[in-house]
Structures are given as structure tokens and as C-alpha cells.
Amino acid sequence: MRRNAALKTLGCALVGTTMLAAPPVFAEEKKPNVVFILVDNVGYGDFSVYGGTTATPRIDELASEGIRFTNYNVEVQCTPSRSAIMTGRHPVRSGTYSVLPPPGGQDGMVPWEYTIAELLSDSDYATALYGKWHLGNVQGRLPNDQGFDEWWGIPNSWDQSGFTSYPMYDLMAKEILAKEGKTELLNVPPHVLEGKKGEESKPAMDLDMKVRPVIDADYLIPKTVAFIKKQAAEDKPFFVYLGYSEMHPPIQCNPAFVGTSPERGGMYSDCIAEMDYRVGQVLDGIKEAGVEDNTIVVLSSDNATGGLSGGAGANGGSNGPFRGDFFYTPFEGSMRVPAIVRWPGKFAKGQVTDQMFAAVDWMPTLASLVGASKLVPTDRPIDGKDISEFLLGKSKTTGREDYMFFGTDGELMSVKWRNYKMIQRMTAGPALEAIDQAYIVPQLPLFFDLSSDPHEDFNLWTTTLTMAWLFDPMLTAVGKYEESVKKYPNIPAGVKDFKGYN
Template sequence: MKLSKLKQLTVGLSLAIFLASATTSFAQTASTQKKPNIVYFLVDNTGWGSFGVYGGTVPTPNIDKLASQGIRFNNYNVEVQCTPSRSAIMTGRMPVRSGTYTVPWPGQGKAGMAPWEYTIAKLLSDSGYATALYGKWHLGNTQGRMPNDQGFDEWWGTPDTWDEAGYTQWPLFKESGVPVPMLWEGKKGQLSKPVMPLDLKVRPIVDEKYIIPKTVNYIKKNAAENKPFFVYVGYSEVHPPVIANPNFAGKSTARGGVYADVIAEMDYRVGQVMQAVKDAGVEDNTIFIFSSDNAGGGAIPQDGGATNGPWRGDFFNVPFEGSMRVPAMVRWPGHVPSGVVTEEMFAAVDWMPTIAGMVGSSNLVPKDRPIDGIDASNFMLGKSKTTGRDLYPFFGIDGELMSIKWKLYKTIFRYAQSPVSIQQPYVKPQIPMIYDLSSDPHEDNNLMYTDLTLGWVYAPSFKWIEGYEQSVKKYPNIKVGEDFKGYANK
């Protein structure tokens, strides 16, 4: 063999060894690279206009700071009540599909999600995350439907909702046969168990004494162990019965009554969790999400100070924007652009596929069922100018369609009358109403009352309805309380 050929062979062999080594090294680095931690701080019944960055008058410096460090949504949409919104967040599916569009009252039957549902907690657990929930679940109160049955390694809180704190104050409660409301805890692979009564004594201090300390300790523990974690904070306020923490009662600088006091405490608690992430040294590798599950502003007027900003509607006055448009923001230093305020449409159902995309686990999003959420991870990471969502359907607590928002137009097929909407039935207008949200955010002027040339606006809505009805034929909606096992041959 000639010397030149020998050199070529040697160089080629060396290059091959180098490339193989580099590829192996890269693969090892990629496989061992730590996924981002996730903190999801979900507040309860808090309207769009409650915080400083949304025009609120109660000082909220921590929430304002969080908003400035990432993306703040001005067009984030939730479902009709607490359980539907939480189900949408967990599954990426419209609650009408999951049988979670309403909550059975005590004595009406089984509540919450069927164990078959694949939650974001299950997805992240399958991705190697430690997972925990502290606070409100409201997606099932029987064994098999608790958080530790739905992907969480551990949890502490209420399987139902905070109004149960007031049940035992009533003299005839014992005669109802309803069990005394309890706060529970559980671990994966074990049965959940009650640990203490949920009553009016614990109600005002449950965030201070339990939910936030447990969250902070969980962050510190997993950060110290260098394990990626997902902690879901089901914060208690602002949900009835609204009772100010003694350390905050009457002390809000806004002097706006109990509502101002609980918003001030809420901001302080958000700051505690933000500081815990920073102190643990994982701030730059933690996705911090903050949102509300519902718009409560105006629904409980005796609390004072609640507001849904410029939007008409509230918790019961559906499907106007004030009943579905709530605060939301996301931060991930160095990944999510900071200082962004967006009018892009985003919804509760979008979190599951979006979070999966952000952590590189999109392959785990189920393909054997309809997923209504949109993966907006490219938007979150500054790689796209749009979320990909331009239409949002809204269902009532009877599981029937109420409205569809398409771009800047809102088509209303049914609505609840006001005042005191909770006492009123849903009403179906003769012709679906159309509102231009860009010029009429309060939805005062039904354009179909004055100008029939807008009939073309119905087209995107009816196209969506047709597609939805076809999907339901293939994948029938799960009934409330059904122990659904899966779709055959899908």
C-alpha cells in the first residue's frame, strides 16, 4: 500500500472514531440533560382585572414582577366553572368530552374524571418528573379518582372545593347524612386518607399554614436531589367562603375590604413560591405558570372590590367575556421571552400539549382520543408569533354549546340573563348574536340586531360545530360519573 493511501486511511479512520465519539457524547449529554421544573400556581375565581398589571387597584408587586419576566396573556380563556377548567388544564380535552362539564351535588353520584383520562401529571411522571399537588383538586372525591390515582406522586388538600368549609356551621348539617368535609392526603400506589376537618377555622389559614409551606418544601427537596419536578398549587382564594387571613385582614393598602385583603395575601404567597424557586437555585430552569380557573368578579358582590376588567359577565353571567377571560402568565428565564403582553388567544385546554412541547414530551400526548388543546410551545419559546388558536368554543354546565369566539368576533347561541344570573335559565335567541370584541369589549351591541350583512361570521363557527359533531360520533362523550374504560378499536 502506498504511503499516501495509508495516510488517507488513517485520517479517515481517526475522523470516523472522532465523529462516533462526538455523537455518543452528544447523545449522552442530551439524554442526561435535566428537564425544566414546572410550578403551576392556579388561583380560584379571580377575575381578569384583579392584579396591578391588569389594571387592578390592589398592589400586587410579585404577580406584576412575574408578568414582566415572561408572557402575559390578555386573551386567556377558561371553562364554565372550577371543575371544567381544571379538567381542561389536566387533560387538554374539553370537559364536555370527559364528563366533567358539571359537578354532581352531594347525593347525585360520582364526580370527577374517569381514571382512564391521561393527565399532564401522568405525562410528566412518565417523563421522569416528581409530581405533587397541594390545595384544591375538584376532579374526583372517591378512591381511584384522587390526585394520586391521576399521576401525582403525592398530594394534600381538598378533593372537592372550599365551600365545604362552611357546611358544618349549619345546625341541621348532621341530619343530612353528608360526611363531615375533610382535608386529605395521599401518595401514589396507596389509598388517600382524611387528615383533618375542613371548616371555618382552617379556611382563612389553609394557604399560609399548609398549601404554601408544603409547596416550598417540595421545591427545595427536589431541587436538592436534582430531580425535575412538577408542583401544582391549587390555591384557595378567591373562593367562597372568602375569609381574610388574620395577618392580612383590614391591612390592604387599597382598603377595599375582604377582597382586597385576600388579593394582597395571594400576591404575598406567590412571592413566597417565587423566592423558594430562586433560593433553591433553579429559577433559570423552572417554568412558572400563573393563572385563574374562573372569573369570579361581581359574582359575590358582598366581598367588594372584585372586577373582571372591561369585560361583561362573571362566574354565572355566561358566556360573556367576563365569565371566561381571566389572568394568565408564564415565565422561563432565557427561554420564554420577557416583557411580552399578548392578545393572542390561548385556552385552558392548551396547557397540556403546550407544556408537553416545552419539555420535549409531545410524543406522550395521547392519540387514542380527541385532544382539543393546541401545542403553543413555539409561541411560548419565542419561535412563533402566534399561538395557533383563533377559535374558542364555550359550553354550559348542561354540556351544551353556548358560544364560539373566532378571531375578534363572538357568536352567542345561548346566554344567561342578568341580574342575578344564577337564578336565571339559559336563553336561546332567535338568531345567534354577534359581538365585535375589538370595539365592543363589554358586548353591548349585538351586530345582528343592526346589520344583517355579517351573516358570513357564522361560517367558521358552523364549520367547527360540524367537525365537533363528527368527532363525537367517532368518540362519544363520556357521561358524568361514568367509569369509562376506553374506545374500542381506536
């Protein structure tokens, strides 16, 4: 079992490192199970409980049974968001701030990174991932190398399901395989992979447009539910991470749901309705396994929707009241997405909170909730905050007052502090054309008061000119990050290995 040597070193004070409270789990209590459902490219306004026009009764019910966040923040793309969740670190620290590595670089996280799956595995949890990983696509960088006992899913992203529909891709793939002297590679042509800890992953089936519409219903959901029931029957605590496929292009609903949303119509609405049904299947599986009262359920999205999904034949997607989308960054619509968490009898029912919360906070928070805070690494900066006291009703705040948002080049774009936002760089709009625009630097950083201007229309420089004092808290946050980078330099994107800090 791989561990970091420094995990046993406690009380080490690092700039940028979160020091964690005493674990809330008592010795006589069973460790809670964790079911983490991460949907793909679902915007803030897509679920009806967040104001969406497609009915999502099961997700709404989940929200009524737990805590719904209205100020949950993610990263700029799929890979950085998933890296933040797994490590509790800003993706720029891990070299995972972009989906694509530099030319000739290696995809994903270096094996040195310590994931929430490794932490829970080291706490005697059974661990599994079903669905999208997107944090490495070679042996040694797959989920079974990073703490998961088993996995079945894709190493990269769902758009690869459309690769083989291009005749030229098929020709290129044959040339690559002939050069390698093989009939198939892990990712050529695109495959669904499967693997177990201590073994190499191997292709399980082709990833193409035939499997794309049915992969959630026929594979990911049944495997997730089966894992839950198996571990519950064996009375073993478990962590299952479901990387649901929608709403990432190419958006393709299960045939049973196509055309079933007449009030709104369109493929996007159909797929949101299907997603609600699939989430309900997981929730039903937890209940049927008899572990509902001792299972933490998380439902969140990795990115906003917008031009990407709406322009890929789905004709839909909503980021609610916020400006920005997947490529129109760093406005709130590009970084604020749904997040719901439930633990019956432990977390408040029906609570709606605007307290700030972020993807990097899951690692230390879940570690604390399961009584494993001592395993959170102290040999590197951890940017996540332990918000378990808030979730348990023992604190009125999450303790997070600021958050930094980085671009696909790893450079800072914006800082949020309480209800204010400072934008140093941005993508030029309009939203549907942002994908074609470069990052631009305004003459002065833009400032917005999100409490009265959630759409970020009124730059305070032009409306009041009395808010220069905001530079102080904003730059204080940036300064702390920059000081930590001096001591612990960020891991470059694409590096093949990293041995740790001296």
C-alpha cells in the same frame, strides 16, 4: 405505572386531535421544572398588572419577567376548567362539564383519562398537588390515582369548609356515619385529605372555618416550597400544582392581612394582597432552591369573579372591561381570566399578547416544552393546541383561532373566532341576578366584534347586518367538533367506569 396502550401509537390523525411539533428540549439539557399556580375565581381585573386597584407587586413583577396573556380562556366552572388543564380535552368530552354529577352519578373524571401529571410522571418527573383537586372524591379518582406522587388538599371545593357551621349538617353527618358504622368518611364531615401514589388517600385534618383563613399560609404554601426545595436538592425534575384557595367563597383572609388595604378597603382587596404575597413566597422558594432559570412558572385563574364572590361577603372582584361573570355566561367576563407564564432565558420578558390561548392548551404545550409530546394520547380527541413555539419566540401566533364555550349542561353556548364572538345561548342578566336565570336561546345568534366592543354591547345584527359570513368559520369549528364526537362519543357525566374506544 398505569399507561394507555395507545400512547405508543404515533401519527394517528384524528379529527379534533392536535398533532404536535418536535419537542424543543435537547438531550443534553435538563428538563425544566413546572410550577403551576392555579388561583380560584380570580377575575381578569383583580391583579394590578391587569388594571386592578389592589397593588400586586410580586405578580406584576412575574408578568414583567415573562409573557402575560390578555386573551386566555377557561371553562364555565371549577371542575371543567381543572379537567381541561389536566387532560387537554373539552370537559364535555370527559363528562366533567359541571361541578355536580347527575343524581346517583360519580363525581369527577373516569380513571381512563390521562392527565398532565401522569404524562410528566411517565417522563420521570416528581409530581405533587397541594390544594384543590375537584376532579373526583372517592378512592381511585383522587390525585394520587391520576399521576401525582403525593398530594395534600381537598377533593371538592372550599365552600365545604362552612358545612359544619350548620347544626343540621352536623346532625346529618352523624346519621350518615352511624349508618355506615364509621366515625368518619373521606368527605363526611369535610376533610383535607393526603395521599401517595399506590396508596389510598386518608383524612389529614378537618376542613372547617377554623382552617379556612390559614390554609394557604400555614399549609399549602409551605408544602409547595418544601417540595420544590427537596426535589431541587435531589436534582430531579418536578411538577407541582398549587390549587390556591382564594377567592372561592367563603372568602376568609389570613388574620395578618385583614384590614391592610386601606386605599380600597374590604376583605376582597385584603385577600388579593395576601395572594400576591403568597405567590411571592413560592417565587422566592424557587430562587432559593437554585432552580429559577430552569423552572416554568404558570399563574392563572380557573374562573371569573363576579356575583358569586362579590355576593359572599367579600364586596369586590373585577372582570376588567368585560361583560359577564361566573354565572352571567358566556360573555367574555365569564371566560377570560389572567394567565402569566415565565421561563427565564427561554420566554420573552415583559411580553403582552392578545393571542388566543385556552385551558385545554396546557397539556400539549407543557408536554412539548419538556420533550414528551410522544406521550400525548392519540386514542382520543385532544382539543388543546401546542403553543410552545409561540412561547419560545419561534412563532408569531399561538395557532389558536377559535374556541368553543360550553354550559353547565354540556351544550354549546358560544364560539370565538379570531376577534369575533357568536353566542347561541346565554344567561339573562343583570349580572348579580344571573345565578337565578335559566339559559335562554335568542331568536338569532348574537354576534360581537371584540376588537371594538369588548363589553359585547353592540350585536352586529342590529348595527350592521353585513356579517352573516361569520357563520362559516364559526360553524366550521362546531362541525369539526361534532364530527369527532360521532367517532369518539363524549363520556357521559357521572359514569362509574369507561374502558376506552374500540
